[in-house]
Amino acid sequence: MEEKDELDDILDEVDAQDDAEAKRLEDLEETEQELDDLENKEEDLDDILDEIESKPEAVIEKVYVVAESPKSVEETVVKKSKPKRSDKHSKSKHKKSKNKRNALIALFVLIVVCGGVFTVWKLKFSGQALDAFKYVQVDFEGVDTKGTATLEVDLDAIKNPEQKEIYESLTYSLSPQEGLENGNRIKLIAEKSESTDKLLKTHKYRLENLEKEIVVKDLYDSEQFNLFEQFSFNFEGMDGSGTVTYDMYLDVDESYLQTIVEGTTLSFSKDKNLVNGEEITVKATFNKEAMAAMNQHKVKISEEQTTVKVEGLSDVYASIDDIKEYKELQNLAFNKIKADYAKHPDTYTNFKLEYACYAADTQNNVNAVDYFDKHAYSKGSLMFIYSFDRIRGNDVAHFADNYGYTNMVLSDGKLDRDAMLLMSPYQDGASIEKVLNELQANNFKCEAQ
Known part of the structure; x- marks a missing residue:
């Protein structure tokens, strides 16, 4: 328009x-x-x-x-x-x-x-007059007395193809361009190339002025430094029990800025038992060397305090030792296996827990489907291997089976019981070794009980 x-x-x-x-x-x-x-x-x-x-x-x-x-x-x-x-x-x-x-x-x-x-x-x-500087934008940045000037030519804004050719043939410069302070007057210069005069004559245009004076403004009283751009934050552990640490980049050229970054210590409003999605406050403090560098070079920290959002924590328990509900789940599995075997015509007795196995990232390689609901293993799976005796008349045999839970995901640091699924792959006359080998083949780590 x-x-x-x-x-x-x-x-x-x-x-x-x-x-x-x-x-x-x-x-x-x-x-x-x-x-x-x-x-x-x-x-x-x-x-x-x-x-x-x-x-x-x-x-x-x-x-x-x-x-x-x-x-x-x-x-x-x-x-x-x-x-x-x-x-x-x-x-x-x-x-x-x-x-x-x-x-x-x-x-x-x-x-x-x-x-x-x-x-x-x-x-x-x-020819018709053209403003040589119509599409030139000059910006000033930095601290007062040490400011710099930059220019940008918006050739895309020129819709007339003949005029665009003329502007493209010009070369722009600023003098001076560095060491500026508010109120200085600098020159914006347009220099013609060999083709400029020919284009002006051909298209019947003329350039009235090739030099323009600009007043320096908008420089800061002190240099603004975004300190937190020099640090990265690392969240580790599980949702609900996560921790946070930080690393220093030192991605600065000036030695006095390096002194400031190296002399900075960060502290967190909360650094453990973190939950995905929560925000924690990070505050910076400085040693004497950092403070001296800021005062000498007129550096102002743009923010000395910020907030970061916790993310990337695992939504399953990392190991069996992290499972807060372990004892409860063991009892549930024990009661379930006894109840199911009680429905058989034979008598099953002497149930004993032999192994407890856990996998945060489960694989489905061998016998990895639930016998009752036909679902496979998901991440966060806890399985128990039980041994027992089968009595059939005067015959007594010794077998093993495995019961437990899969898809044990965490929500806000707590086990999501609605998402958890019962898991019991089919076994028929299996030994303890057979069941143990199957679970290990599916990436479980097992501990004898």
């Missing part, structure tokens, strides 16, 4: 110049017409004078004489002679006046014509 308005302004300016030139020509024609009329009137005046001169020498005029008596008025005819006009004097004077008038007319016409020619030359040959 702004480009359209600018184009309309340019067209309006050209139209105004054309109208002004047309008005000048019209005024010139009117002036010439007035001069012609004046010349015709002069000729008419000459004719009248000639006619008067051709009349008789004597002209009869009536003169009224008032007698002594107020009631008596006498009409007397008096013959009065008409003064003669010197033909030589009249003609000479008329000729000089006419010559003077013609000279003035010629001078006026010359001035008007020269003005018109100059206007036409300016429009047609000198």
Whole structure:
């Protein structure tokens, strides 16, 4: 929209110049017409004078004489002679006046014509004016007395392809560009290339000014330094029992900034038992060397305190030792296996816990489907291997089976019981070793009980 308005302004300016030139020509024609009329009137005046001169020498005029008596008025005819006009004097004077008038007319016409020619030359040959700096943006940054200036040319904003060619041929610079303070005056310079003049002539444009003065402003009283950009935060552990640490980058060039970063100590409002999603406050403190560097070099820490969001903590227990609900889950599994085997026609007795196995990242390689609901292992799986005796008549046999839970995910640091699933892969006459090997093949770590 702004480009359209600018184009309309340019067209309006050209139209105004054309109208002004047309008005000048019209005024010139009117002036010439007035001069012609004046010349015709002069000729008419000459004719009248000639006619008067051709009349008789004597002209009869009536003169009224008032007698002594107020009631008596006498009409007397008096013959009065008409003064003669010197033909030589009249003609000479008329000729000089006419010559003077013609000279003035010629001078006026010359001035008007020269003005018109100059206007036409300016429009047609000198070209339309372009602001060399119209699309240049100059910015100032840094601390007062040590500021820097940068420039950017927005060529994408130029919609006219001919103008864009001209601007692309220019090279811009700032002088000076560093060590600036608020109120300084610097020069923005546009330098023409070999092709600039050719493009201006071809497209009928002109550049009026190639140098512009700019006042430095917006520099900080002190250097702003974002301290926390120099540190990274690491969250480790499980959701609900996570911890936080930090690392230092030292990604700065100036030695005094390195002194500030190295002399910084960060502390946390909470650094353990962290839960995914919670925010903790980080505060910076500085040693004497860091404080001295800030004062000497006018460095201002933009923020000495910030907040960070806890994320990336594991949503399952890392190991069997981390399971807070271990004892409870063991009892649930023990009761479940006894209840299920009680439904068999044979008698099952002497249940004993042999191994407890856990996998945070479970694999489904061998016998990895629940016998009852047919779901596979998920992350966070706790399994118990039990041995027991089967009594069938007078026959007593010794077997093993495994019961437990999978998908033991954490929510807000606590076990999500609604997400937890019972797990019992099918076993038929299995030994303890067989069940143990299957679980280990599925990435479980088992501990004898």
